Amino acid sequence: MSASSVKSLTRKELAHKERRLHPLPVRVMHWINAVAIFIMIGSGWKIYNDDVLFGWLHFPDALIIGKWAQHGLQWHFFGMWIFVLNGLAYLSYGIASGRFRQKLLPISLRELFATIGDALRFHLAHDDLTHYNAVQKILYLGVMLIGILIVISGLALWKPVQFSDLASLFGTFQTIRLVHFLCMTAIVGFLAVHIALALLVPQTILAMLTGGPVVKSDAAADAKPTPAR
């Protein structure tokens, strides 16, 4: 699709005729989430540094947000609102619009092994951005579940007395901290892969800014299981 053809259509006509890989709400929420995650990780590392869980691990000052303890806390308890409200909006949208069902399900075991095999042989296909392979599906679903767990464990850390039943599900206070920390580690791991792959296939970054390729507007066609390559 050329840029000129987009220009010749009004926004309303466009909405009727074309549906992009990443509709506008997804793009907006993606980048809001990027900022929120950045704030939460940077300030979380500051909070961690003031009472470390592991003696060998201190986050370098250059990577943390907040000069003193109170500033790290201020950022964290500001960022939490963006992360949680935006996250709730994203999950609601993903479920209500059918996007999660269309893009992330089903995950077939055979496709998973095939994708891993392709990846190991450096044959991973990325000519069709609209189709997520099995590894992508698992990573995206997994990081969403981790995102939910990091909020729940964060709530238990913030209010271990008011939400004492929730806190007791985890065990001791330090266990909650550990779960919260491990969720952060998983998210950082996801980000390393996510950002590295996006840089390797830069049109994915462009797609998250402009909307990406047009997908068939026929919802029924989208709902059909996509053949494995």
Add this chain to the structure above:
Amino acid sequence: MFRPERPVDQSVLTGNRKLVDAIDRRNVLRGTLSLGALTLLSGCDVTEEEPVQTFLRAVSAWNDRVQSVIFRPDHLAPTFSPAQVVKPPRFNAYYDVADVKPIDGASWRLELSGRIADKRPWTARQIYDLPQQEIIIRHVCVEGWDYIGQWSGPNLKNFLERVGADLTAKYVYFHCNDDYTESIDMAAALHPQTILATRYANETIADPFGYPLRLRTSTKLGYKNAKWIRAIEVTNTFTETFWSEQGFNWFAGI
């Protein structure tokens, strides 16, 4: 249907009126721009800039209000068995343990001020002779560490009733011998697990931990639990406390 029975306590807003008024659109916009710049300049220290601080403190004041809505006045914190108690308790103050100035219990007096009917000062003996309540609760520090402690002393609600304090006032302030000040909202002061602690693990509290009198409440972070108390003030006027002045969250509920 989801409205709280009582309207949201406006005291924090009133107390932070200056801060909240400072959130005009220009400041928020400036804050957002700084935030945007921050995403590009990882590691650059912009958190001390005035507009950013103003904005973050306003968010902190908002979080105070949210926490007072979340607070459940009758919900008890988990309690523990004497076998789990850490002895001695963990020391924490804004200075080193070596710099603690022990208080002479014989000459010490507890002053009362503000919205209290009977302002006669109390001696340590008088306070230690009051009925003692024991709580074995978790101490949670804002830094992340925690320990189980066994505290006993007069229940704060009973004490406030005894001296004829105005229980509808907004705040209870604690002025301390080391120039520390802390304050808690009245709801937390009246919580069943809020005591004026005189003993730890059945022994009179040792000097580093607040002898002769300190606050212990199960519903606040460690720094709200003032040690070496010399005066209690009941008031409707909010003034910043030792840590809130430096940007730590005032409500600090757990």
